[in-house]
Amino acid sequence: MTRPNQAQPPAQSSSSVVIIVDDDASIRASLDSLFRSVGLETRLFGSPAELLGGVMPDKPACIVLDVRLPGVSGLDLQGQLTRQGIRFPIIFMTGHGDIPMSVRAMKAGAVDFLSKPFRDQDMLDAVTAALERDAQRRAEAATKEDIRIQYESLTAREREVMGHVTAGLMNKQVAGLIGLSEITVKIHRGNVMRKMEVRSLADLVRKAEALGISQNRKTTDQT
Amino acid sequence: MTRPNQAQPPAQSSSSVVIIVDDDASIRASLDSLFRSVGLETRLFGSPAELLGGVMPDKPACIVLDVRLPGVSGLDLQGQLTRQGIRFPIIFMTGHGDIPMSVRAMKAGAVDFLSKPFRDQDMLDAVTAALERDAQRRAEAATKEDIRIQYESLTAREREVMGHVTAGLMNKQVAGLIGLSEITVKIHRGNVMRKMEVRSLADLVRKAEALGISQNRKTTDQT
DNA sequence: GATCGCGTCATACCTAGGTATGACCACGGC
């Protein structure tokens, strides 16, 4: 996998980040101290607005979030982040939670839901799991992003040919379908292989699958 | 996709089944009535042992489970079922639940966790979601099972060749790797295409991916 | 001991895929 984009590990001062959102300064401080004691980087926020106004870290991270927050609730923030495409794993804390609240949070993808007071070790375990999950997610996203960039370097014709080729059609079938000569299809196909940086059809098919290329039947017609 | 196995929809008296496990007969009865009122089939069990001793339905189903049960707890039963490969979605009910219990259940994959008393509609919504999830899972499992059966019809040599071919190697490379002549590889390859019921390499690659055939992933590209 | 399935390989022939060279056209930007 070449890497025309994405984060390198050059100056990785800290491997992972824990984002803490709580309106109680003393809780922020104690969590900050807890996470730093195990070598984790922290970012502290007193409100959802502060978090949303800031820059998201470009390394594995997770969010430790109080359910009860000034303005919106932690659960609302969870939905807001999801809609914005910010997919850091979330660990909830609450002093006055109930079962429906915890179930809702877990359904929405939270990693854990801890009732205050919780044991430090429980929080650390949850954060460890969350950071592992995020590292996994980042790796997958980076791979897919590389492929997406390659795909975007294709011209419209090349994408069309790629779709049909990865669907298993022969060059002459592709030619017939989109009204070209077979030799032209071969040229496009060669360009696709070069731009997608694959040397076998098998790898091209896998990259197409990763992109979710379905080649919807009959959407192209003429033009 | 031919179907040498799996369930047909011939005499589908009821589309889906709800399995109810509760030691309280009156609860069983009221749930039974609730689900039947919306056209769902039910199976009632007073204990985990009864459930485990029975035959699992061969149609979309889900389990409605009391956390507190004679013998093992509902959560233990959840783990037990998972280990046995029984993957029906589970909805928990509890009269005396707490947050850690609900979180544990949700982490283990439960669809929902309802505190008694719950509204009928909440239970029906949860069951609907669970049955949808199970229908999805069944469809995927059936497809994969068809492919697995085709794969099992291959001889050892054919599987070996299939692995290398779907990894993107040319016939002559496969021949060199496993010490055969190219013509023999071509014969095996032809057998693979026939037995796997595909007519293009692209489809073979997709079936191999569905099977999770890794075959020492040889990264091609790199220029 | 005959049969069968599997694996092996050769010859022969055909189709499919890949690439190089050269050419022409349309379009948009400098």
Added chain:
DNA sequence: GCCGTGGTCATACCTAGGTATGACGCGATC
């Protein structure tokens, strides 16, 4: 107007893939 990019196609040549026919060895089974 010139040039670059993209698209088109032809000829030519080579490699890769697919299949049919025929053949032989081996081990398990009947």
